Amino acid sequence: MKSILNEGKAYSLFSSCEKECDVLIALLEMVIPDWDRVEYILEGRPRMGAEGWHAIYDLFCRFNESHPGESIFPGGLWLSMGFVKDEQLGPWEVDCSDMKFAFK
Numbered sequence: 001m002k003s004i005l006n007e008g009k010a011y012s013l014f015s016s017c018e019k020e021c022d023v024l025i026a027l028l029e030m031v032i033p034d035w036d037r038v039e040y041i042l043e044g045r046p047r048m049g050a051e052g053w054h055a056i057y058d059l060f061c062r063f064n065e066s067h068p069g070e071s072i073f074p075g076g077l078w079l080s081m082g083f084v085k086d087e088q089l090g091p092w093e094v095d096c097s098d099m100k101f102a103f104k
Helices: 007-017 019-029 050-066 074-082
Strands: 001-005 038-043 092-097 100-103
Touching: 007 050, 019 050, 019 074, 038 074, 050 074
Parallel strands: none
Antiparallel strands: 001 092, 038 100
């Protein structure tokens, strides 16, 4: 399941969401087909090209700086639960093929 993450929409999430977890969930919703049917992510994380991964990491760091108390470690949620950087993918390309889900 490869797709291209819409860069503009990804950037806009950081100004429209109140919490960093809402940003992460919205990013997952953008790349996982049938997200509305997903009950749990059982295994894996989306893989993303390095350029896009670094851009989103920087956005999470800035988000944490402007939302005190959200995270002690800037970018921590992205590093621990976000997408995995994959040098083999295009800049904003995302691959969810290694993920396993439980559906509603």
